[in-house]
Amino acid sequence: xxxxxxxxxxxxxxxxxxxxxxxxxxxxxxxxxxxxxxxxxxxxxxxxxxxxxxxxxxxxxxxxxxxxxxxxxxxxxxxxxxxxxxxxxxxxxxxxxxxxxxxxxxxxxxxxxxxxxxxxxxxxxxxxxxxxxxxxxxxxxxxxxxxxxxxxxxxxxxxxxxxxxxxxxxxxxxxxxxxxxxxxxxxxxxxxxxxxxxxxxxxxxxxxxxxxxxxxxxxxxxxxxxx
Amino acid sequence: xxxxxxxxxxxxxxxxxxxxxxxxxxxxxxxxxxxxxxxxxxxxxxxxxxxxxxxxxxxxxxxxxxxxxxxxxxxxxxxxxxxxxxxxxxxxxxxxxxxxxxxxxxxxxxxxxxxxxxxxxxxxxxxxxxxxxxxxxxxxxxxxxxxxxxxxxxxxxxxxxxxxxxxxxxxxxxxxxxxxxxxxxxxxxxxxxxxxxxxxxxxxxxxxxxxxxxxxxxxxxxxxxxxxxxxxxxxxxxxx
Numbered sequence: 001x002x003x004x005x006x007x008x009x010x011x012x013x014x015x016x017x018x019x020x021x022x023x024x025x026x027x028x029x030x031x032x033x034x035x036x037x038x039x040x041x042x043x044x045x046x047x048x049x050x051x052x053x054x055x056x057x058x059x060x061x062x063x064x065x066x067x068x069x070x071x072x073x074x075x076x077x078x079x080x081x082x083x084x085x086x087x088x089x090x091x092x093x094x095x096x097x098x099x100x101x102x103x104x105x106x107x108x109x110x111x112x113x114x115x116x117x118x119x120x121x122x123x124x125x126x127x128x129x130x131x132x133x134x135x136x137x138x139x140x141x142x143x144x145x146x147x148x149x150x151x152x153x154x155x156x157x158x159x160x161x162x163x164x165x166x167x168x169x170x171x172x173x174x175x176x177x178x179x180x181x182x183x184x185x186x187x188x189x190x191x192x193x194x195x196x197x198x199x200x201x202x203x204x205x206x207x208x209x210x211x212x213x214x215x216x217x218x219x220x221x222x223x224x225x226x227x
Numbered sequence: 228x229x230x231x232x233x234x235x236x237x238x239x240x241x242x243x244x245x246x247x248x249x250x251x252x253x254x255x256x257x258x259x260x261x262x263x264x265x266x267x268x269x270x271x272x273x274x275x276x277x278x279x280x281x282x283x284x285x286x287x288x289x290x291x292x293x294x295x296x297x298x299x300x301x302x303x304x305x306x307x308x309x310x311x312x313x314x315x316x317x318x319x320x321x322x323x324x325x326x327x328x329x330x331x332x333x334x335x336x337x338x339x340x341x342x343x344x345x346x347x348x349x350x351x352x353x354x355x356x357x358x359x360x361x362x363x364x365x366x367x368x369x370x371x372x373x374x375x376x377x378x379x380x381x382x383x384x385x386x387x388x389x390x391x392x393x394x395x396x397x398x399x400x401x402x403x404x405x406x407x408x409x410x411x412x413x414x415x416x417x418x419x420x421x422x423x424x425x426x427x428x429x430x431x432x433x434x435x436x437x438x439x440x441x442x443x444x445x446x447x448x449x450x451x452x453x454x455x456x457x458x459x460x461x462x463x464x465x466x467x
Contacts, residue, residue, distance in 0.1 A: 041270060042347040090325035177320035194323065201327045
């Protein structure tokens with residue numbers, strides 16, 4: 001089965017049956033649910049530890065109104081981290097490389113924060129459009145710039161995640177192809193390329209975790225501004 | 228065969244995620260064991276034994292009787308070589324990517340595995356120790372309460388014994404005193420009676436002694452004359 005470089009980004013199907021739903025629900029199966037047990041198990045302890053740490057990190061600086069978002073954002077970060085890390089395995093499809101999915105996460109959540117801000121404290125959220133202490137001449141321009149920056153946030157969120165993951169996956173594929181092609185011809189260069197590939201994979205693991213964290217962190221910051 | 232594997236592993240997969248609940252119900256329908264949902268069966272302390280990180284020990288035990296120790300390794304090598312030679316698995320760039328991510332995973336597990344595992348174990352131990360402490364505290368406080376109760380009972384018994392003893396002795400004392408006083412009273416009565424009798428006897432004796440024989444004769448003669456007169460009167464009344 002020959003693979004082109006972009007086959008990994010195509011929505012997976014098997015005999016015409018789309019497997020996207022399976023790919024999207026795989027992280028759900030991998031998480032432990034608390035259940036009726038005290039859950040004294042290494043994996044569940046680590047998972048609980050992570051969830052506790054994350055929720056504390058994100059929601060400590062937030063006022064009480066934003067704590068309603070705790071379950072949503074923690075679930076989102078678990079989902080994104082799992083999807084990203086699973087995508088690093090060979091022959092897997094990473095749903096977070098699809099712009100459609102990332103925009104589907106970014107736009108509604110960002111819009112929710114904006115609407116919450118506009119409804120509960122309209123003056124305060126409109127005042128965000130103008131930083132303090134600007135000279136009077138710059139006010140109109142600055143307001144336009146701030147509005148543009150406000151509206152570009154969801155695009156930035158979605159595209160950041162998509163681009164990072166897609167670029168990482170593509171790089172892995174390219175360097176792996178280079179190593180593969182060079183292997184019978186110049187083994188030494190292939191070895192160097194393999195070392196590069198190893199380091200890149202390490203980077204990709206870090207990027208996978210960081211990007212998911214950044215996505216949710218920025219959303220929480222937008223929420224903090226507006227709640 | 229795969230379905231058998233699923234059925235057998237359903238028991239161990241019970242704990243994992245939302246599939247678990249479904250698998251419990253699915254395996255219950257086969258009536259293989261008297262399974263009930265409460266009390267919960269205990270979770271295994273450690274995961275299943277694996278060799279080389281991924282292959283379950285059960286595979287090696289399964290093949291041991293027929294193929295000995297090297298059986299599974301021959302199976303693995305044979306499978307791998309078969310898939311490579313028949314081009315069922317094609318080596319391409321993904322292979323290198325797989326090797327790279329495999330190296331990252333193995334490096335990560337080897338380096339950080341023990342520390343992470345000990346961290347998780349420490350947290351679990353602390354949780355268990357806290358619960359154990361609560362239980363021990365409860366047990367010790369209850370034992371102390373039992374001891375205190377016993378002491379209270381002892382004290383009550385002793386107090387009652389003392390009380391009873393005191394009352395007995397008081398009773399005895401009262402009785403003795405009464406007996407002494409009764410004796411004194413009887414003595415006095417006796418004295419009184421003796422005096423009285425003595426006086427009466429003395430008076431009688433003196434009276435009888437004072438009667439002279441002359442007086443006796445005179446009194447007897449008077450008595451006779453009186454009697455005669457009385458007889459005469461009675462006769463006269465009888466004749467009338």
